[in-house]
Amino acid sequence: MKQSVILQLKNITKTYTHRPGSAFKKHHQTIVLDNVSLTLKHGELLGLLGPSGCGKTSLLRIVAGFEPISQGTVEIAGKVVCTNCDSLAPEKRNTGMVFQDYALFPHLTVKENIAFGIQNKRKNRYGELSPQKLVSKSYIRQRVAEVLELVGLTGLESRYPHQLSGGQQQRISLARALAPQPTIILLDEPLSNLDIQVRHRLRLEIRSILKAAGTSAIFVTHDREEALAISDRVAVMRHGNIEQVGTPEEIYLNPASRFVAEFVTQANFLPATRKNQFWITEIGEVEIPENDCAKNDDYSEKALYDQGDLMLRQEDIILLPDLSSEIVVRERQFLGKEYHYCVETPSGKRLYARSNLNQAISVGTNVNLSLAISSPKIFPVSSSAAKQSLAKIS
Template identity: 50%
Template sequence: MAEPFLQIDSIVKKFGENTVIHGVDLAFAKGEFISLLGPSGCGKTTILRMIAGFERPTTGRIIVDGKDITDLNPNQRKIGMVFQAYALFPNMNVADNVAFGLKVAGVGKEERSARVEEMLKLIGLAGYNKRYPFELSGGQQQRVALARALAPRPRMLLLDEPLSALDAKIRVSLRQEIRAIQRDLGITTVFVTHDQEEALSISDRIVVMNAGHVEQVGAPFEIYNRPQTRFVAQFVGTLNTIEATVTDAPSRRISIDGQDAVLATLPADIATNTPISLTLRPEAVSLGKPNGQDIELEGTVSEVNFLGSVIRLRVDLGRNSVNLDTFNDQRTPPPALNERVRVSINSSDVLLLN
């Protein structure tokens, strides 16, 4: 990556004796859409608030476009922020809410009006100038909050779980709109969420956090398909974990509930008779034996869950079980409960958990 636009350099944050951020280092390029993903309390919002200037790091630096902004006040940073709870002024109409930051900055009335019209058109609410927040839906209110954050032309946009209060259908629609607006403006954006699907669907890169530490940084494809830690593997997406035993290390042969399999790779320092934990996604498991699948296992169907276009099956292998996804085919019903089936896996899709 070229010279980073946003650099978080060895940030530590303590509240009293409690350390909530442990020496985090991150670097983001100009125009990137970055998601901070993790469970509640992992530190993602604290990092966002430090970038915005609402919290100061205990130690470390925050650098934007080559300038150290660690000690600047929020109004000196040229950063827009959208909060989870919208934070619109209820006594102001839409136009006045969007123009608020411009008015504080001393922008003239004519220029403010032109900018408000530009922003409302951008967010698809042209003509809503005179409406008040109570006359808008939750999704519309969040669009107004986004327009207000973008109106002063910030050099960076911060989004703190802006969609969590909305229903599922509106969330999907609005996140796509936010991403389209971000691409159109080319603005560097940091998005905080605990929703894995949200992060995977709209991010250039994802920062997975846990207990104040960064577990992994990567593109959605990498985070989902090549997790580097047990936490990432278990937190992002649905995961199958299989306990196995190495029966012949040189030939990479293992046993899964008494059934033989050969792995594509096995670390050189693992010895025969060593217990190991394997992981793979449900979509990596198939019924029967399609071409290219080199691991076959037999088990009993213990669950059948209809999810619309996909049917998720759970197959018990013994002490292990695997979930697998199969497309809903109207002409072919899924296996029945307690039916014996064979499942197949490509050995290259199996990861060894550390």
């Protein structure tokens, strides 16, 4: 069954104009979002992933109605809620918001915090909120009990926020957002204030809770593991643009640009030059079909496909001790379930590899590198850029 589109973002542009002052002598315009188009399907969890300042939180706030736009349209459930000329108020958009700092009312109990979002609101048969009819107290009690059970915190309804742990507070924040049964839940880096163990546990719980509720959601994060673990699809953002949209597997295994490969997979890049069907690097030659050449951010149509950067994921590099090799292990870190190595090539290039605990290679050991995959990805570069990189090898 094909999923229906619940949110449609069309050509969203957001700019700020700075007037002349101490910082700028003339009018200066900052582009926060540049012609962004995106869809969210019913029941889907979409992750917005990118570094700080890429525009992901601004995009979330535009959907929520907290920020105006310079150009484009926002449609929720087939209804236009925002253009550059008009914008529906946040409380009329039927969205729920989960904030980074929980934003719970400290003077209200858990049940009062959750009930706050559903008081004086009722949905009509079209899914729109109708303030004319008050919600009964019995319905509020029933709904509070339902969402408390959904987030696994039944029995804590009489406690105050300060009596809860950080993880419990965030689950109450999620319960409050879910209580009015919104069309979309918006989560703005909800796990960033939690310690690592709680984050790992809660990211799986959040996905299970949202799936059980059947709610569509957008999840903003700069943590690639969170995005891959929680999302059905991931939109990777950079400089106000969307670099790639796809499933977590597609994003990780087949990055569309070098930026996505660096940010999501934390891959190594090794200068390479083509010789017939092979690509020659300082660690050896690799056969790569033409179709496996990927897009490079700085690549132009005039550039030749004879120079490139070979992408090597850390887990795809196999280290084997070899006294005749000029590649040396410079660092080794024990990470509990695996070792993390840094090796240095003859040109001074540093590459990073991860391996299991079956064999520990000492720092200073000469090693040979082999690949666990038959055809790694190559990102073409212009001839001039490649010559500068390859000059260091020779």
